[in-house]
Amino acid sequence: MIIWLLSISVSLTSIVRIPFFANDSCKVIEFYYSKDGRDWYIIASLRNPNYPDTWKDEFVWVFRGKYPKDARIKVVYVFSSKKCEDTLNEVDINVKNGDFSPHFYYKNEAVIEHEDTTYSWRMLGYDAQHTGYYPYPLAPPLEERWSFHALYNDFTMISASCANGCLYVGNGGRRLYAIDIYSGDTIWVQWLTSNVWTTALAPGDTLLFAGTSIEPTLTWPTFFCLDARTGEVKWSKNLATVEFQPIVVDSIVYFTNLQGAIYAFSIRGVKRWETYASSSPVDLGSPAYWLNKIFVGGENCALLVLHSDIGDTLWRFAAPGWIDCTPVVYKDAVYFFSGGYLYALDVQNGNILWKHGGFTIGPKPYPTAYENRLFLGHGIWNPYPNIDSKIYCFDKVTGQDIWIVLLKGGRMAGMAITLNGIIWFPNDEYMYGLTSNGQICYQAEISQENWACWFWPIIYKNYILIAGDRVTAYEGKVPVDSTITIYCFPNPAHDIVNIQVKLIESGEVELQIYNPLGVLVKSLYHNVLTQGIHTITWDGTNNFGRRVTSSAYFLVIKTGKNHEVTKFVYIR
Numbered sequence: 001m002i003i004w005l006l007s008i009s010v011s012l013t014s015i016v017r018i019p020f021f022a023n024d025s026c027k028v029i030e031f032y033y034s035k036d037g038r039d040w041y042i043i044a045s046l047r048n049p050n051y052p053d054t055w056k057d058e059f060v061w062v063f064r065g066k067y068p069k070d071a072r073i074k075v076v077y078v079f080s081s082k083k084c085e086d087t088l089n090e091v092d093i094n095v096k097n098g099d100f101s102p103h104f105y106y107k108n109e110a111v112i113e114h115e116d117t118t119y120s121w122r123m124l125g126y127d128a129q130h131t132g133y134y135p136y137p138l139a140p141p142l143e144e145r146w147s148f149h150a151l152y153n154d155f156t157m158i159s160a161s162c163a164n165g166c167l168y169v170g171n172g173g174r175r176l177y178a179i180d181i182y183s184g185d186t187i188w189v190q191w192l193t194s195n196v197w198t199t200a201l202a203p204g205d206t207l208l209f210a211g212t213s214i215e216p217t218l219t220w221p222t223f224f225c226l227d228a229r230t231g232e233v234k235w236s237k238n239l240a241t242v243e244f245q246p247i248v249v250d251s252i253v254y255f256t257n258l259q260g261a262i263y264a265f266s267i268r269g270v271k272r273w274e275t276y277a278s279s280s281p282v283d284l285g286s287p288a289y290w291l292n293k294i295f296v297g298g299e300n301c302a303l304l305v306l307h308s309d310i311g312d313t314l315w316r317f318a319a320p321g322w323i324d325c326t327p328v329v330y331k332d333a334v335y336f337f338s339g340g341y342l343y344a345l346d347v348q349n350g351n352i353l354w355k356h357g358g359f360t361i362g363p364k365p366y367p368t369a370y371e372n373r374l375f376l377g378h379g380i381w382n383p384y385p386n387i388d389s390k391i392y393c394f395d396k397v398t399g400q401d402i403w404i405v406l407l408k409g410g411r412m413a414g415m416a417i418t419l420n421g422i423i424w425f426p427n428d429e430y431m432y433g434l435t436s437n438g439q440i441c442y443q444a445e446i447s448q449e450n451w452a453c454w455f456w457p458i459i460y461k462n463y464i465l466i467a468g469d470r471v472t473a474y475e476g477k478v479p480v481d482s483t484i485t486i487y488c489f490p491n492p493a494h495d496i497v498n499i500q501v502k503l504i505e506s507g508e509v510e511l512q513i514y515n516p517l518g519v520l521v522k523s524l525y526h527n528v529l530t531q532g533i534h535t536i537t538w539d540g541t542n543n544f545g546r547r548v549t550s551s552a553y554f555l556v557i558k559t560g561k562n563h564e565v566t567k568f569v570y571i572r
Contacts, residue, residue: 013174014067014215017094018059020075020086027322028078028299030283031059035216037072037087042241042258043213044195045283062173063194063215067095071216080321120163121458122201124245125366125414128289129329132368134459135533136504137420137485140433140442142464142474146184148177149470159198159245159286160467162460163205164228169471170196176210178231181463181473190231193220198245201228202253202267209253211242223255225269235269244286244326249308254294256284262296262304264311273311277304290329290347297323297336305334305350315350319343330369330396342367342376344399354399366456370417370436371487371500372396377412377425389427393438403438414456416464419485419502424457426466431474446472484509484564486557492569497538499524499555506530510558513538521548540570547572 022029032040043061073093077084118135125132160169166178166187176196178187194213201208208228214220221236239257246255251267260282264272277284277300284298293314294306303317320339327336333344333353344353359378368375377391389412393402409429416424421436426446433442446466458465464474485502501509511525521542540547550571557564 012064012066012097014063014065015096015173016061016063016067016073017096018061018073018075018088019056019092020059020077021056022077025079026077027080028283029059030076030078031061032074032076033061033214033216034072034074035068036070040074041214041218042281042283044197044241045243045258060173061195061213063213064174064191064220065215065217066097068216119461120161120201120205121460122161122163122203122205123247124159124200124286124326124456125328125368126416126459128247128249129369130286130288130326130366131328131330131370132366132414132416132456133370134416134418135502136418136459136461137478138418138422138424138459138462138464139420139477140422142431142433142442142444142476145182145463145473145475147470147472148179148184159456160458160465161199161201161208162458162465163201166228167458167460167465167471167473168199168201168208168210168228169467170199170210170212174212176226176231178228179471181460181465184473188231190226190233192224193222197241197243200246200248200253202248203250207234207267209246209248209255211244211246211255213241213243222257225253225267237265237269239263244284247287247289249289252308254287254289254308256287256296256298258283260284260298260300262287262294262306262311264294264308272309275306275311275313277302285323286326288327288329288334290334293347295327295329295334295347297327297338301338303327303334303336303338303345303350305347317343317345317350325366328367328369330374333396335367335369335374342394342399344396353397356394356399366414368415368417368423369396370421370423372489373402373436375415375417375423377407377415377427391423391434391438393436405434405438405440407432407440416457416459418459419504421485424459424464426457428468431464431466484557484559484562486555486564486566488555488566488568492571493540494571495540497540497568497570499536499538501529501534501536501557503529503531503534503559507559511536512556512558514554514556515548516552516554521553540572 029046031043033043034040073088075086124130126134165181167181168178170176174191176190180187192212194215196212198211206228208226210224212222221238223237223239223242225234241258246253253265256262260277262275282299284296287294287296292308294308297303299322301319305314324337327334334347335344342356374394374396377389389407389410391405409427412427423434425432431444435441462476462478466472487500489498509529513522515521525536542548552569555566
């Protein structure tokens with residue numbers, strides 16, 4: 001059914017273009033607003049801008065209402081050891097007031113996909129731990145299907161979300177879009193109060209959350225809950241600028257604002273708790289969740305760990321500098337950048353498990369976790385304008401380098417990893433796919449000037465979506481032989497071998513272990529397994545109960561017409 005709904009009311013909208021200058025030593029650029037030059041409120045924060053040399057640019061602030069005559073804008077440049085402020089008057093900025101109508105319409109309802117919502121990319125890094133791991137396979141080559149251009153600034157300001165066959169994304173203006181993933185058509189548009197920075201979805205994919213900037217009256221809301229089918233606003237809160245992506249765990253949504261507050265609301269809009277990272281306003285990133293703990297960090301130079309039910313501080317780690325990226329939680333550790341180091345802390349007590357330094361200047365990306373490994377990449381400056389991307393693979397337990405790859409193109413941040421072990425990411429020149437051992441399996445030039453490096457790529461079924469000054473959708477292949485995946489650890493093993501089995505669909509599974517001569521050593525498992533991840537152990541004995549000798553062995557898994565083989569080493 002096609003539905004056309006058009007608002008007949010007219011909304012006065014202001015477009016404020018704020019000039020700024022940056023260079024390669026600038027860590028953060030913050031934009032503040034004051035209606036009278038006395039009380040200042042933060043509008044936005046650009047972290048790790050990583051501009052080459054001296055660079056002139058502008059930030060476009062779009063909000064509902066008329067820009068006050070005596071208002072002031074302040075740009076704060078944050079360096080490693082100092083801050084510089086530049087207060088702008090009306091003559092320094094470009095202000096345009098105009099009527100924007102309508103402020104809400106839709107052509108179709110998004111169809112809620114109740115049959116399998118595990119495809120949904122609901123929040124930053126797919127899950128509340130921000131691992132970047134997508135539990136379905138995707139294979140090259142990729143084909144560009146459509147591109148959607150933004151009206152103002154970078155299209156997806158921080159990050160977006162995906163479900164119901166729709167990409168839910170804000171642009172540099174007041175608009176929040178639901179875009180059909182398969183065609184690029186607009187399903188619905190909602191005009192909110194100011195720049196739409198980020199979105200997240202609740203389980204079930206019927207409720208959508210969005211964060212925006214403040215605007216001059218300071219009374220319009222900055223955090224919204226909307227109907228994901230139609231874009232209708234269900235409830236909203238006035239909580240200062242909400243720039244970084246919320247996370248939704250069960251029926252609670254957790255998020256931060258640029259005043260240093262951390263919130264927990266029920267999905268119905270009831271506040272559960274509120275706390276602050278410090279006694280003065282600070283810039284905080286997106287929180288992460290694991291086992292009743294909320295992990296959050298930012299300008300306060302500390303990683304805070306809070307009890308998810310009541311907001312009390314469980315422990316606090318004093319970092320050497322800003323927490324440069326959203327914390328990533330994987331199994332028993334939390335990972336983040338600070339002071340030029342990648343840290344791994346014990347999630348229970350904050351003890352340092354390891355730290356890794358030696359990273360060159362450039363945006364510090366989000367680590368991505370997969371099968372006891374961490375992957376990350378960041379742009380490194382050569383003599384301008386040449387920029388490269390360096391991709392790292394670390395051992396999750398020790399922090400040791402497993403491999404490092406240097407690639408063409410720079411300016412990159414998050415990466416996504418699919419079930420078949422391919423690492424997908426864009427930089428400002430290329431779209432890449434790497435195998436988990438660092439081999440390039442896909443490389444293609446991006447057909448438009450792309451600032452997708454600031455944002456995490458999103459995967460939905462067999463589509464990859466990246467965003468910069470526009471949103472671009474690529475369609476990949478679903479490998480026909482990847483309904484099963486196996487992984488053995490530790491490798492080499494001295495005692496027990498853990499065998500992780502991942503199934504795309506339920507079915508009969510047979511596991512067998514062979515020696516290098518092809519002789520069957522152990523019939524380990526033969527039964528039905530459900531779709532998902534399972535762990536089966538081998539104690540190093542053969543079919544007669546005797547311990548095997550030290551050697552390389554081959555594990556063979558069969559299900560239906562498919563089979564996979566992996567090699568591991570067993571040492572007595």
